[in-house]
Amino acid sequence: SQKIEQNSEALNIQEGKTATLTCNYTNYSPAYLQWYRQDPGRGPVFLLLIRENEKEKRKERLKVTFDTTLKQSLFHITASQPADSATYLCALHTSYGKLTFGQGTILTVHP
Amino acid sequence: DTEVTQTPKHLVMGMTNKKSLKCEQHMGHRAMYWYKQKAKKPPELMFVYSYEKLSINESVPSRFSPECPNSSLLNLHLHALQPEDSALYLCASSQPGTGTKNEKLFFGSGTQLSVL
Numbered sequence: 001s002q003k004i005e006q007n008s009e010a011l012n013i014q015e016g017k018t019a020t021l022t023c024n025y026t027n028y029s030p031a032y033l034q035w036y037r038q039d040p041g042r043g044p045v046f047l048l049l050i051r052e053n054e055k056e057k058r059k060e061r062l063k064v065t066f067d068t069t070l071k072q073s074l075f076h077i078t079a080s081q082p083a084d085s086a087t088y089l090c091a092l093h094t095s096y097g098k099l100t101f102g103q104g105t106i107l108t109v110h111p
Numbered sequence: 112d113t114e115v116t117q118t119p120k121h122l123v124m125g126m127t128n129k130k131s132l133k134c135e136q137h138m139g140h141r142a143m144y145w146y147k148q149k150a151k152k153p154p155e156l157m158f159v160y161s162y163e164k165l166s167i168n169e170s171v172p173s174r175f176s177p178e179c180p181n182s183s184l185l186n187l188h189l190h191a192l193q194p195e196d197s198a199l200y201l202c203a204s205s206q207p208g209t210g211t212k213n214e215k216l217f218f219g220s221g222t223q224l225s226v227l
Binding site for chain 1: 115142144152154156159166167169199213215216218221223
């Protein structure tokens with residue numbers, strides 16, 4: 001069956017450290033993978049999109065990698081801050097027009 | 112304007128009520144979506160409108176009835192809901208609205224629905 005899995009339900013780190021979140025997928029061959037941030041009681045906010053032929057993409061303190069051989073994307077936040085605490089969701093189009101989300105990782109950055 | 116606006120923010124309704132959720136965007140996006148999100152779960156797709164036509168219905172029960180009056184507006188009409196329908200209902204939009212796999216979605220803040 002097709003699955004999008006984010007291995008950690010929750011991740012706790014100290015301020016200033018790098019947070020690394022994992023997204024694995026099975027039985028898909030996505031051309032693109034997206035990452036979103038969701039705060040409690042709010043809708044997800046788009047962060048980054050990476051193409052299958054891009055190994056890495058960066059935006060400020062965020063970095064995403066995409067390994068189509070391993071069927072995995074890693075999402076890194078460097079120099080993490082308490083304000084980075086949120087749920088992070090990976091997503092990909094599992095069929096035409098349908099964006100499907102992983103179950104999310106709750107990141108907590110402690111001061 | 113890069114916002115998707117949803118009203119109301121909160122809604123409590125009984126199982127015999129009829130209510131509507133509203134969503135509006137002025138970004139010129141031609142695809143609009145309804146997602147349902149239960150607590151501690153990811154958003155799950157319900158409906159997609161592309162160029163004001165319903166293109167995807169994820170086998171949603173008929174007590175949920177979507178409507179797209181024009182390219183900026185999306186409604187979700189609710190009737191005879193069950194308590195298990197209580198959730199956060201999210202509206203989203205995207206451009207160009209053709210369902211291509213690199214379309215990013217812009218979400219509203221959602222309507223928190225409680226069915227008593």
